[in-house]
Amino acid sequence: MLKNFKRKKVEKYIIDNRNLFYRIAYTYTKNEANALDVVQESIYKALSSVESLREYKYVKSWFYRILIRTSIDYIRKNTKYSKMMDISEVNDTGKYDQYTDIDLEEALNTLSADYKTIIILRFFEDLKIEEIAEILNENTNTIKTRLYTALRKLKIKIER
Structure with missing residues (x-):
């Protein structure tokens, strides 16, 4: 009975936040179908x-x-396919969609998964450092250090 109650609450939480989860998955996969697959698997x-x-x-x-x-x-698992262009990225004129901040996107993609995750959660999902530390099961000081290191790396990449 208690397990069923917990499951129902988790299901409600997932349904209520599905768009947020999709957005996070998309920042990693850069592809609509892959992001949906990641959310479904999660x-x-x-x-x-x-x-x-x-x-x-x-x-x-x-x-x-x-x-x-x-x-x-x-x-x-899919790194060899991630470099391939998704057909949905081509608009009707045959050109690539123009991103408003392509330099930032490219710089983010050069970061390791640890740094990229912290940047995404802090600035794109607007989570507090304490929440990020809890999610990543790390000390808050470790998260702060990684955050500042990631920001420094991003600054160097963007200034080039």
């Missing part, structure tokens, strides 16, 4: 292991951890 993993969630108040960090790890795993 939901499957979460619902399969719902009993590992000790308290519902940790559902956010618990699911983010699953989503980020699934995203990184997906990229590692």
